[in-house]
Structures are given as structure tokens and as C-alpha cells.
Amino acid sequence: MQFIDHSIPLPLSEQAPASGIQAQADFLAAIPLLERIFDAIPSMAMLLNAQRQIVLANRRLVEFVDAEDASDLLGSRSGEVLECVNALESCGGCGTTPHCSVCGSLRAIQDAQLGYGQTQVCLMVRRAAGGPEPVELEVWASPVEISGQQFTLVCLANAANRVVRDRLEHGILPQAMALAAETEALTRAASDDGGTPEARRRTLSLLETASKRLTRVVHAPSELVAAEAGHLAVTRRGVSARELLSQAAGDLASGGGPEIRLDSATEDATVETDPDLARKALGEILLNARQAAPPLGGVSAGFRAAETHVDFWVHNPGEIARLVQLQIFTRGFSTKAPGRGYGAYLAKLLTERYLGGSLTFRSATGEGTTFTVRLPRAGGAEEEAHD
Amino acid sequence: MQLFPLPPAKRAGADDLEAQTKILGAIPPLQRILNALPTMALVLNRQRQVVLANQRLVDFAGATGIDELCGLRPGEVLRCIHANETSAGCGSTEHCTVCGALQAIVTAQFGVAQTQVCRLVRRTEAGEEPLELEVSACPVEVGGEQFLIVCASDIGGRLRREWIEEWILPEAVELALEMEVLATSLSAPGMPPEGRQKATARMAAASRSIATLMREHAELAAAESGGQLVRKRIASALEILRDTAHDLEFHPAADGRRIRIEAQDARLETDPVLARRVIEKLLLNALEATPAGGTVTAGCRAAAERVEFRIHNEGEMTREVQLQVFRRSFSTKGRGRGFGTYYAKLVAGRYLKGTVSFQSSAAEGTVFSVSLPT
Numbered sequence: 001m002q003f004i005d006h007s008i009p010l011p012l013s014e015q016a017p018a019s020g021i022q023a024q025a026d027f028l029a030a031i032p033l034l035e036r037i038f039d040a041i042p043s044m045a046m047l048l049n050a051q052r053q054i055v056l057a058n059r060r061l062v063e064f065v066d067a068e069d070a071s072d073l074l075g076s077r078s079g080e081v082l083e084c085v086n087a088l089e090s091c092g093g094c095g096t097t098p099h100c101s102v103c104g105s106l107r108a109i110q111d112a113q114l115g116y117g118q119t120q121v122c123l124m125v126r127r128a129a130g131g132p133e134p135v136e137l138e139v140w141a142s143p144v145e146i147s148g149q150q151f152t153l154v155c156l157a158n159a160a161n162r163v164v165r166d167r168l169e170h171g172i173l174p175q176a177m178a179l180a181a182e183t184e185a186l187t188r189a190a191s192d193d194g195g196t197p198e199a200r201r202r203t204l205s206l207l208e209t210a211s212k213r214l215t216r217v218v219h220a221p222s223e224l225v226a227a228e229a230g231h232l233a234v235t236r237r238g239v240s241a242r243e244l245l246s247q248a249a250g251d252l253a254s255g256g257g258p259e260i261r262l263d264s265a266t267e268d269a270t271v272e273t274d275p276d277l278a279r280k281a282l283g284e285i286l287l288n289a290r291q292a293a294p295p296l297g298g299v300s301a302g303f304r305a306a307e308t309h310v311d312f313w314v315h316n317p318g319e320i321a322r323l324v325q326l327q328i329f330t331r332g333f334s335t336k337a338p339g340r341g342y343g344a345y346l347a348k349l350l351t352e353r354y355l356g357g358s359l360t361f362r363s364a365t366g367e368g369t370t371f372t373v374r375l376p377r378a379g380g381a382e383e384e385a386h387d
Numbered sequence: 388m389q390l391f392p393l394p395p396a397k398r399a400g401a402d403d404l405e406a407q408t409k410i411l412g413a414i415p416p417l418q419r420i421l422n423a424l425p426t427m428a429l430v431l432n433r434q435r436q437v438v439l440a441n442q443r444l445v446d447f448a449g450a451t452g453i454d455e456l457c458g459l460r461p462g463e464v465l466r467c468i469h470a471n472e473t474s475a476g477c478g479s480t481e482h483c484t485v486c487g488a489l490q491a492i493v494t495a496q497f498g499v500a501q502t503q504v505c506r507l508v509r510r511t512e513a514g515e516e517p518l519e520l521e522v523s524a525c526p527v528e529v530g531g532e533q534f535l536i537v538c539a540s541d542i543g544g545r546l547r548r549e550w551i552e553e554w555i556l557p558e559a560v561e562l563a564l565e566m567e568v569l570a571t572s573l574s575a576p577g578m579p580p581e582g583r584q585k586a587t588a589r590m591a592a593a594s595r596s597i598a599t600l601m602r603e604h605a606e607l608a609a610a611e612s613g614g615q616l617v618r619k620r621i622a623s624a625l626e627i628l629r630d631t632a633h634d635l636e637f638h639p640a641a642d643g644r645r646i647r648i649e650a651q652d653a654r655l656e657t658d659p660v661l662a663r664r665v666i667e668k669l670l671l672n673a674l675e676a677t678p679a680g681g682t683v684t685a686g687c688r689a690a691a692e693r694v695e696f697r698i699h700n701e702g703e704m705t706r707e708v709q710l711q712v713f714r715r716s717f718s719t720k721g722r723g724r725g726f727g728t729y730y731a732k733l734v735a736g737r738y739l740k741g742t743v744s745f746q747s748s749a750a751e752g753t754v755f756s757v758s759l760p761t
Contacts, residue, residue, distance in 0.1 A: 033414055033416075033417065033527065033529060034420075036527050037416070037417055037420055037421075037527070037536065038420070040523075040525035040527065040536035041420075041424060041538065042426065042523040042538045042540065117423070138425075140423075140424075142423040144416075144423045145419060146416045147415070153423040153424075155424060161544045162544055164552070165544055165551070168551045168552065169551070169604060169605075172551075172556070173555075173601045173604055173605070174601070176597065177597075177598055177601035177602060180594045180597040180598040181594075183566060183597075184591055184594035184595060184598065187587050187590040187591045190573060190590075191587035191591075201574075204570070204573055207570045207573070208567075208570040208574060211567045211569075211570040212567055214563045214597070215560065215564055215567055218559040218560050218563050218597075219560050219563075221552060221556060222556065222557070222560070
């Protein structure tokens with residue numbers, strides 16, 4: 001899987017006048033069979049003019065974006081039609097925000113306009129009725145001349161198969177295989193009657209932990225699907241902030257790696273939350289920080305209590321490049337290896353969608369990077385529900 | 388894929404083809420758009436012959452230009468192993484009755500766009516190679532003539548994802564949950580020694596099953612790429628059979644079913660690890676075809692310079708299943724299945740220099756035979 005690894009200069013945002021768009025559309029409509037051929041294409045397809053505006057869209061695209069007619073899409077840009085959150089949030093539209101400098105679609109289209117056919121993966125977040133919805137698109141763009149005029153043909157297909165397969169093949173399967181080998185060795189040790197009772201207890205406790213981790217690993221993909229679909233049950237209760245953080249750090253300890261320094265000076269506070277989900281969200285952020293930190297570690301974590309909420313902070317001395325910052329919560333985006341890039345995404349999903357909190361980060365040279373998971377204190381959740 | 392009647396084999400003459408090429412040549416954007424598509428694309432005439440093809444297809448077929456493909460049928464262009472079986476070519480064999488591409492094409496000729504999955508085996512320089520295509524066919528009328536625009540994209544990746552997500556991982560989740568429960572029960576005070584023994588035996592089996600499941604995917608990839616190592620030694624056929632059956636004892640597919648071994652021992656020089664994997668896939672296949680309470684019978688015997696393993700279950704495979712049973716990702720068991728028999732045949736043939744075949748009838752049930760050189 002290839003991701004954008006350097007940002008691109010943004011193109012001009014100037015649009016063709018409406019009359020020009022209509023003229024181009026009429027010109028294309030007059031070409032016999034063009035529409036029919038377009039509808040025969042088995043993926044979403046569109047023709048763009050030099051200003052990257054749609055002048056022809058096929059049936060599949062019209063159906064995907066739930067438009068009434070292809071003419072509704074004329075003059076729009078691809079991100080606007082697909083309801084990319086970045087395109088809809090800025091007044092300049094698709095191709096004008098800082099996020100667009102790392103957009104795979106835009107890159108493919110710009111290269112095609114220079115004459116090179118291109119394929120890119122676009123990790124888009126779409127605005128949907130149930131909240132923002134990530135979608136991985138494979139974008140092919142290629143220059144095409146039609147009756148003397150130059151256009152860009154763009155085809156879009158769902159790239160989730162590739163992205164998800166990478167995750168499963170390179171992430172989940174090898175991890176689970178290693179854990180299964182561990183449980184088998186521990187089982188063998190546990191059935192050996194020679195050891196002292198103390199050693200046996202230790203083996204059994206390790207075996208229990210390893211079995212639990214194994215379940216978590218093989219369950220992770222379907223759990224992510226359930227989390228995205230809004231199917232996770234939330235059971236809130238009062239939990240000690242200190243305990244929550246130390247448990248999340250403890251989950252990680254068995255996986256090896258440098259120690260995480262927990263700030264213990266702060267007075268404990270109670271958060272009103274689902275402890276399992278909160279622990280998972282914190283765990284992902286801690287793991288992320290530990291992987292981003294230099295080899296000797298240097299990750300620290302703690303919390304700060306305010307009147308309505310508790311902020312859990314996780315700090316590591318490394319700085320995140322601007323390019324990565326723009327994509328850090330994007331599903332499937334990773335600088336580490338294929339098959340990674342779900343931790344920060346899942347943590348944000350759990351914190352914001354299920355726990356009524358927020359997940360943010362700050363990164364600067366000399367300061368390192370701090371992620372903050374904000375969870376409501378007792379009573380805080382109810383207040384938010386009234387909003 | 389159902390059996391369906393084969394279409395007429397008659398082809399258009401050279402004059403007709405030339406006229407059709409001219410008709411399509413009069414629409415210049417057609418060729419350009421087809422070339423800009425991310426999939427292989429072609430235009431067929433009423434006789435299912437190629438009149439136009441895009442550059443991706445020309446490249447994939449290893450041709451120098453469209454002229455080389457003009458007049459051929461899709462299976463001939465893609466070098467389907469069945470396309471040259473009869474003189475009538477693509478669309479004329481019994482295998483064509485279960486071909487997704489042919490079904491999409493024939494149906495689209497009635498006027499409605501169609502999409503089907505086609506599991507084909509191609510003949511390449513490196514040997515036979517499976518390819519799963521999603522084939523969509525869409526009718527268009529140009530200059531009073533009927534044509535089909537056909538696009539084909541490789542969906543091998545999607546099928547592998549389904550395999551992992553809908554089969555491998557759910558199986559592993561069940562095993563892992565069972566292990567969690569067993570691990571907790573082991574730590575509980577006062578468990579009698581025999582209970583402990585049983586629990587640890589089951590845990591060890593579950594760990595191995597999970598490891599096997601997790602390996603399956605990488606193993607298939609290695610076998611397909613030719614990277615599978617073969618370590619031959621003298622082995623006992625009976626031992627291979629017994630060890631494999633023993634490992635399946637706690638397998639969910641074996642629940643309530645029995646594996647009976649009826650064998651004379653025979654010696655052979657082979658890679659016993661790979662041989663066990665082949666036998667395992669066929670035993671699992673037989674167990675899954677057997678109702679609870681039923682028995683799968685496995686045996687082996689020596690023949691001239693070969694050892695033959697036989698795996699039997701009651702029940703008959705329908706003709707359409709028989710025609711596709713070794714196709715990668717073909718299964719009657721739902722999404723994410725269909726890699727076992729394919730893997731068995733691949734490994735037995737390519738690495739162990741043997742064969743896998745089957746016989747199936749209502750009276751005799753189904754027997755898969757693995758014949759390996761001694």
C-alpha cells in the first residue's frame with residue numbers, strides 16, 4: 001500500500017463559469033454513445049475539465065452519491081460530490097484545504113492533467129448521516145482526448161479490500177500466530193507437574209493473560225466493524241482515573257518494550273465512563289506513543305482533573321511531521337508498516353462516539369508530542385447529552 | 388454457478404468482422420475511454436468474438452496489438468485451459484456450463500447488463516494459474532449492430548479478504564474464547580488432576596489449531612509463489628494418516644463425527660509435513676460434508692511405485708460442484724471458503740509430484756484420492 005509521503009502544492013481553485021460547464025456538457029452529450037459507454041464502466045467514473053470540475057458522470061457515481069440525475073453533479077469537484085468532510089468544511093471547496101495537500105485523489109488528477117495516467121489510494125472521510133465515515137478509494141486518473149478536447153477520466157473503486165487485507169495479513173495473522181505459539185508453550189509448562197506451586201501459579205497467570213490477548217487480537221477486526229457500526233454497548237460507572245491509566249499501561253506491559261512513566265503526583269479523580277472502552281482507547285494512545293518514542297523510551301502519562309472532565313495526557317519526546325499530523329486519525333494511515341494505522345483512529349472513535357469525550361494532540365519541535373484524551377467526570381456525560 | 392445451455396459455436400466470417408471493426412472505429416472516443424479504464428475491457432460481437440480490446444487486455448494477453456486478438460473469444464484471449472479443448476473453442480466444453488464470464492455474456496445479449504464472477508485457470512509459461520475475475524457485460528447498439536462492452540477486473544484480493552475475515556478469524560475467535568475459559572478453570576483451586584490433564588490437552592490442541600489457521604494464508608501464498616520448501620525423507624503412510632486424524636480430534640468440523648482409519652502401511656519418500664497438510668484439507672472437506680454422527684473413512688495402500696491415500700465420505704457431489712471443486716475460492720459453504728481442496732491439489736501436484744482426483748456417485752459416496760510417488 002502506498003500513501004502520500006510528501007505534500008503537493010495546491011492547484012488553482014478558479015472554476016469555469018456555469019455557462020462554460022454547460023457548453024462542455026452539451027458538447028459531450030452530442031457525441032454518440034459516449035454516455036452509454038460511460039455507463040458500461042463497472043466502477044464510478046467521471047470526466048473532469050481543466051478546472052477539475054465534473055462535466056460527465058456515470059450512473060454508478062450518480063447512484064453512489066444518491067443524486068437524482070447526472071446533471072446535478074455538473075460543475076462540482078470530486079470531493080464535493082463524494083462529500084469529503086474537508087471539501088465541505090472550507091469555503092473554497094475541494095482542493096483548497098491543508099488536508100488536500102496529502103489527498104491521493106487530487107494527486108492522481110493533477111498528474112493526469114500533466115499527461116501521466118496515475119493510480120492513488122485516497123483515504124477519504126465522508127460526511128454521512130451517522131457521522132463522519134472513512135472510506136478508502138482507489139483513484140485512477142488518466143488524460144483522454146474527446147473530439148479534440150482534453151479531459152481527465154477518473155475512475156473510483158473501493159480500495160478497502162486492499163487496505164483491510166494488508167492489515168489482516170501483516171498485522172493480525174502474524175500477531176495471533178505468535179501468541180498461539182506462546183499459549184502452546186505455556187500450556188506445556190502448565191501440564192508439567194515438576195515445578196514448585198509458585199512457578200505453576202506464575203505460568204497459569206501468564207497463560208491466562210496470553211489467552212486473553214489472543215482473543216483480543218483475533219477479535220479486533222470484527223470489533224472495529226462493530227465500533228464503526230455503532231454497535232458497542234456502553235456501560236458507564238464511576239472509575240478512578242489513576243486506576244484506569246495504570247490498567248491501560250499494565251495491558252501494554254506484558255507486550256514488552258520500554259517502560260511508560262506514570263505521573264503519580266496528581267490527586268485521584270473519578271470519571272464517569274465505560275471502563276473497558278476507556279481503557280482500550282487509552283491503551284491505543286499509549287501504544288502509539290511508545291512506538292513513536294526513541295528506543296530508550298521516554299513516554300510519560302498522567303491526568304489532570306477539571307470540574308467537568310479529566311484530561312489524560314500521553315507524552316513522548318518525538319515530534320510528528322506536519323504531513324503525518326494531517327492524516328493521523330485517518331483509518332489505515334500509518335508510517336510504520338503495511339497493516340498498521342488503526343490505533344489512533346479507533347481511540348478517537350471510541351472516545352468521541354461512545355464516551356462523550358474528545359481526543360486531540362499537540363506536536364512541536366522541542367516539546368515533543370502530547371495526546372489528550374478528555375473524559376467527562378460524574379454528571380458531565382448527562383450534560384452533554386442535553387446539548 | 389449453475390449449469391446452463393451452451394450458446395451456438397458458429398463464428399462471424401472475416402468480412403463481417405472487418406465491417407464490425409469499421410463500425411466501432413467510427414467512434415474514436417470508445418477506444419480512448421477503454422484504454423483509460425483501470426480494468427481489462429473488450430467489445431464483443433453477437434458471436435462473442437473480440438472486435439475491440441483495450442491496451443490492458445492486449446498487454447495481459449501478451450499480444451502485440453488488437454489485430455492479434457480480433458475474432459477470438461474471451462477464453463481464448465485469456466488462455467483459459469478449457470478454451471482449446473475442442474475445435475469449437477471457448478464456450479463449447481462441459482466446463483463452460485459453469486463459467487461466470489460466459490453466463491454474464493450470454494445473459495447480457497438479451498439486453499440487460501450483467502455481472503458475474505468467473506473462476507478461471509489460465510495456461511501460462513510457468514504452468515497453470517488461477518484467476519478470479521469479476522466480469523461485467525453491458526449491451527450497446529452501434530450502427531444497427533449489437534455489441535457487448537465487457538470489463539473484467541481481478542477480485543483475487545477481495546476473495547482472500549473474505550477468507551480471512553469470514554472464516555479464519557471467526558474460527559480463531561471461537562478457539563481463543565474456549566482457551567480463555569480453560570485457562571481460568573486451570574487457575575481455579577481444587578481442580579482434580581484428570582480434569583487438569585484434559586483441560587491442558589484441549590488447550591494445547593486449540594493453540595495448535597489457531598496457529599494452523601493463522602498460517603494457512605501465508606502457506607497458500609508461499610505454495611502459489613513456488614517458494615514452498617520441500618524436505619523429503621522416508622515416511623510411513625499410515626503414520627501420516629494417523630497423525631493428521633489425531634490433530635483434527637478437537638477440530639470444530641470433527642465435532643460429533645468420526646474418522647475411521649483402514650490402512651495397510653506403506654513407505655514412501657516424501658515431505659511428511661506437506662503430505663499431512665494435503666490429507667488434512669481433504670479430511671476437513673470430507674468432515675464438513677458429513678452430517679453429525681457420520682463417519683469419514685481414510686485409508687492408504689501401496690501401488691506400483693506409488694502410495695495411494697483415499698478419503699471417503701457418504702454423499703454425492705452434484706455435477707456442477709464436481710466441475711469446480713478444485714477451483715480457488717469455489718465453495719458451497721458460503722463466503723470466505725473454498726481454499727482447502729485447491730491448496731491440496733496445488734501442493735500435491737507441484738511440490739510432491741503427485742495427483743489428487745475424486746470419484747463421486749450416489750451409491751458409492753465421494754472418494755478423494757491422493758497418489759504420491761514412493
